[in-house]
Amino acid sequence: MTLDSDTTCALRTAVALVNALDPTTGEDRLETAAALRRFLQQHDFSAVGTLTAGDVKAVRALRRRVRNVFETSEVGSAVTLVNALVAQASALPQLVDHDGEPWHLHYTPPGAALVDRLAAESGMALAILIRDEGLERLRICEAPNCANALVDLSRNRSRRYCDVRACGNRVHVAAYRARRRAGASSDHPKREPLPR
């Protein structure tokens, strides 16, 4: 894994942004300016000014575009989407060291609209990931009844399930129960501990 920690962090933010809307239930955790502020705090966004309903609307529209990058398995389409995210955010990368933090890159100038900051940061992190690691690391959870986005940062590229709903656990428990049912009528019932 060659990604720097700022990129990893921005990728987690992009995933969280996408997963703030559960496409299977329609539950949206970014419905108000207060909810958006909480989300930004959780993801260490500095200097967030007043947030309006317009910001919420813009961020939700951005979320759809970020999800598209996770949904496509075609690198050409992903690249087009990612380049558009960065370009339309009027990105202007610059080194900054505010609030006692070490030098790091901001991808938009001070005073940029929140949605542009989010778009530029997510877009750049996705661009770097595609360049350095490949699009395959961006996935949609494979668990039944789940369509959350995930970024697979595992060494062996083995991640298939999101953590939001502990899907890996759900799937393994279901498989275990199915094996138990099958095992109950077979000659060689399998005994194994229930996965936690």
Ligand SMILES: [Zn+2]
């Ligand atoms: Zn900063």
Ligand SMILES: [Zn+2]
């Ligand atoms: Zn899932």
